[in-house]
Amino acid sequence: MADEIKAITNLDRLVHEPARLAIMAVLSACESADFAYLTHATGLSKGNLSAQLSKLEDAGYVAIAKGFKGKYPNTVCSLTPAGRRAFESYQKQVQALAQYLKK
C-alpha cells in the first residue's frame, strides 16, 4: 500500500498536468508535429499551448524549432529523449496504479 501511495506522490507533476500530458501524448506518437497540429489535436488555445510548450521546453522534455513556412512563422515541436523517457515512465506508473486500484 505504502509503495502505491509513494508512486502517486512520485508522479512527474510536469507531465501529469492535463494540457501538458495531452501535448506529450501527441508528440510521443510521432517524430515531430507543428503548432497547428498540436492545437488541432489537443483542442488547446494558442496561448495555453504556447505557455505549456515553454514549460516543457524549459524542463528539457520538448525541443522547439522556429522557422518560416512562406511568409508565416512555423513552429515544429518534438519530444527530446529525456521527454520520451519521462512520458514512458509516467505511463508505466499510471498503469501500475490502475492495476493496483483494480485489485
Next chain:
Amino acid sequence: MMSEPDVHQLIQKTRRYEFADGLRDLQLAVLLGLGGASAWLGFEPGWMAIVGNLAKTYGRWAAWVGLLPMVLVLLAVWGMLPLMNILRKRWLWRESGMVKPSRWAVPRRVNVLTAVIMVGGMGVSLGLRALGWADDAFVLRMIWAATGWGFGYTLFAMGRQLALPRYRWLGAIGGFISTVLLFLPLRFGQSSLAFGLLWCVLLVVSGVLALRHASSAAKKAQ
C-alpha cells in the same frame, strides 16, 4: 482548465493521421503495381532477348539495362514523397497541421510475426516439395502468396491498432486473394504480375476512397 485527456486516443489519432488521407495507400499501390510488372518483365523471354542483344552489341555493361525497370519503380515511389508532402501542405493538412510520422507504424511484434508468416509459408512449400506433393512452380508462387499473407497481416494489425477499418478489410481480402494465386497454374513472372496488380487495385480503391473523405474534411475545415 482542461479535463483529463484520453492519452490512448491522442496517440492513436496522431499515428492514424499519416494513413487517414489514403496517400500512403496510393504510394504502396505504385510500389506493388509497378514492382509486380517489373518482376514479370524481368522473366519475360522477349525482354531477356532484348537485354541479351544489347549486351552483345554494346558490351557486358549494357546488361544493366535489365535492372532499369526496378530502378524506375524505386524512383517513382521515392518521387511520390515530395508530391505527397506538397499535397498535404497545400491542401489536405493545410488547416489541421503537419506531422512527421514515427518510423514504425506497428509494434515490433507485428513485424516479427510478419517475417515468421513469410518464412513459414516458404518453409511449408519447401517441405511439400520435399515430400513430392508440390512442384517448383508452387514453391515460386509461394514467394508471392507468403508475401501477400505477411503484408495482409501487417495491414490487418495496423487497422486494429489505428482504428482504421479499411486496413482490416484490405488485409483480409488481400491475404485471401494471395492464397488463390497460389493455386492458379501461373509461371513465376505471371504470378508476380498478378500479385502486383491485384494488390495495386485493392490499394488504389482504398486510397481513393480515403482521399475523397480527407478532401471533403479539408474543404470543411477551410
